[in-house]
Amino acid sequence: MELATHPEQPDMGANGKAEKIAPGKLSAAQYLIALVLVILVAGLWRLQVVSADNFRALAEANRIRKIPVLAPRGKLFDREGRLLVDNYPSVSCYLLREQVRDLNADLPLIAQGLHIPVEQIQSTLRRFQAAPKYEPIPLKQDITPDEQAFIEAHRNELPELETLDEQRRLYPRDGFAAHLIGYVGEISEDDLNKSKYAFYQPGDVVGKSGVEATYDALLRGVDGSRDVIVNSHGKEIGHLGQTLAKPGQDLKLTIDLDIQMAAEKAMEGKTGAMVAMDPHTGEILAMVSRPSFDPNEFSVRLSKSYWNEIINNPDHPLMNKAIQAQLAPGSTFKIIMSYAGLEENAAQTMHVQCSGGASFYGHFFACDKRHGMVDIEHAIPWSCDTFYYTLANKLGIDTIAKYATDLGFSQRTGVDLPDEVTGTMPSTAWKLKNFHEKWYAGEVISVGIGQGAVAVTPIQLARAIGGIASGGALRRPHLVFPDEVPGDELEAVHETFPGSGDKTVQLSTGNWQLITDAMAETTISGTAAAVHMEGIDFAGKTGTAQVVSHSAGMTSLGTGKERANAWFVGMAPRRNPDIVVAVLWEHGGWGAGSAPVAAQVINAFVTKQRRLANNLRIAAETPKPATTASVGSETGNTVASTPKPAANE
Structure with a gap:
């Protein structure tokens, strides 16, 4: 029996009628689809047309x-x-x-x-x-x-x-x-x-x-x-x-290779520093710090072994002691004391009996010798401690500090090198600020001979004493000629490395002559007589800075790390010098031991200046030929022949 077939029947709702989509919903769906198509087309337009150059650049960057x-x-x-x-x-x-x-x-x-x-x-x-x-x-x-x-x-x-x-x-x-x-x-x-x-x-x-x-x-x-x-x-x-x-x-740079070589050789085997400068301009002619280091080791990759070697060295090879070693200046400070005493009219008439020392405020302060009757003209070359103990007691700490500060002590010089230190110049205000204690009168005695709390750097000392020898004119030390540096960069350097800069302090002509003549006598019959150089107007001052107290008769130089530091500041000529040299030999003993170091540098400088002057004089006196055939000239022209100075030594 065949089953009858029926056509597919539509879904019927609850009321038996077929459901239809509402026209409103259908329109919304159509609009949504159209919006999505518009967005897709806009995106393709942005990618293919608007951003084509950008993506092309990114593609180029890939290759x-x-x-x-x-x-x-x-x-x-x-x-x-x-x-x-x-x-x-x-x-x-x-x-x-x-x-x-x-x-x-x-x-x-x-x-x-x-x-x-x-x-x-x-x-x-x-x-x-x-x-x-x-x-x-x-x-x-x-x-x-x-x-x-x-x-x-x-x-x-x-x-x-x-x-x-x-x-x-x-x-x-x-x-x-x-x-x-x-x-x-x-x-x-x-x-x-x-x-x-x-x-x-x-x-x-x-x-x-x-x-x-x-x-x-x-x-x-x-x-x-x-x-x-x-x-x-x-x-x-x-x-x-x-x-x-x-x-x-x-x-x-302002340094002179010949003078630098002489300074390096003079400081060989020593621990300390030397700085040589032209007091007229502040140009540094040589600067040495010992021990040194090899900068080539730093230019690629520093090895751990070399770094450990220098960082563990107790003598601090990385420290530039010319601008960072702040130590008691010893008797070189007596030049500043003389300047202060003379300008205050306190030293001109002083006559002090030196019997190997003197007592102040219940303590005995020793001198290394019995000098007898001493005046200011002999106190400098003989370096009589007793005289300067007495002068310091007469002036007082604040007067001493005023003149020392005027000369740049306890301030940076402004040299164009990083990490220069200030040093220390004590005063009543300084002690109150740093220790919250008053200054006692007896403390000034050791300051008079550059001991106690006084601390200076070699470059400060060179600039100060060079300034005194130049009639009171002090110049900012520098290593690069100013005309080598653009104006704005030079200004930035001065702002980055502030200091006392160029200045002039009051110094009467009579006092200036007395101090510089006495310093010249130091290298003739005084504490640095052993380095007297015939034919060179060489002046200076020795300084023995004890590492331990100089009071209570402790005049021993000590041994090892307790051995005294040896200072010397020298110049040539004695007035308006062309060169001033400050030497610090750490634990070198008597200051006279540093005098030969400075003398070598000054001798090299004077010898070179005389040789150059002689060559120039010969050149000026020798008539030049009218013309001399030039060697290797392609044009066949002739050029004048000019005498050349001798090769540098």
Whole structure:
């Protein structure tokens, strides 16, 4: 039996009628579909038309790499244009993080090829973790030819490795002039947080000390870049263009290489410092600090062994003692005492009986000799402590402090070097502020001979006594000629390194002559008679600064680290000198021991000046030929022949 077939029946509602979609819902669905289509079309328009250039640039970036071209650092020359600090070509290895596929897997091979521990690479990566991905990370500086060959041979396996040509610092050997020149190094995280380094990036090389630090903005130049085309493996296959690097500015320093060499030789084997300067201008002719260090060790990657060696040295090789060693000046301070006593009209008529010392306020203060009757003219060359004990007691601490402060004590000189210290000049206000105690009259006695709380640096002492010998004119010490530095940069240097600067103090002609004549007598019949130089108007003052108390008859020089510090300040000529030299020999004993050190430098200076003057005189007196055929001239022209000075010694 066949079953009857029926047509498909529509769904029936509860009331038995077919349901229909409401016209309103249908219209809403149509509008929704139309809106989605409009959005899709607008998005395609933005991607394909509006942002086409932007995406094209991003696509180019996938195949174009910007490689930095580092600017060579400016060179340093002495005052006569002789090269002091140069650069040498070097190759460094950088990591390009944009090329990394699986860096952790590559680390063992990279470490093996570059001969560095994996842990060191990981530490470097952590340090640069916050830096933008496009910035290359320095992995190893000054790589060897074998390491360069390794990178080239593994271009496909290690596309993240890139080499970069650089210019690295080449400093004089054996720490020559290291403290005044300074050194460069990779910028630290602490430096990056300072406003001075706001525009620097991790991995940048900056000046860390000395002239390198002070004039870093001029010396470092402006880096350039070059655009290269790379393939999918990061291999360079073409060039697009480049922005040339702007080399750093060369600088001419005020130091004289010949005088610096003489100073280095004179300080050989000693611990301490020396500074030689021209009191007329403040130009530093030589500066030495001992022991020294090798700045070449810092220019690449400082080894842990070398760092431990210098940081654990009790004599502090990194300290520039010419501007940072603040110690009692001993009897060299008697020149400041003489200046104060004469200007106060207290020393002219003083006559003191020296019987090997004197008692003040119930204490006996010793003198190293029994000088008999002493006046101011003999007190300086004989260096009679008893005379200056008496003068100090007569003047009082605040009067002494006034004249010493006028000469720049307890203030920075403003020399263009980082980390200069102020030293100390005690006074009643100073003691109240620092110790909340009153000043006792008996404390001034030891100040009179440069002991007690008085502390100075060699550069302060050279500037002060050079100023007295120049009739009261003091100049700001400096290592770079001002005309080498743009005006705004020079102003910034003066603001960064404030000091007492150029100034003139009151000094009557009679007092000036008395002091300088007495200092000249010191090198003839006084405490520095052993270094008298015939034919050279050489004046000076010795100073023996005891490390332990000088009171209660303790005149022993001591031994080892308790041995007295030996000071000497000398100049030539005695009035309006062309050179003043301050020497600190730590634990050197009697101040007379430092006098030969200064004498060597002054003798080298005077000898050179006379030789140059003689050469100039000969040149002026020798008639020049009208014309002399030029050697190797392509044009056949003739040039005048000019006599040349003799070679520097």
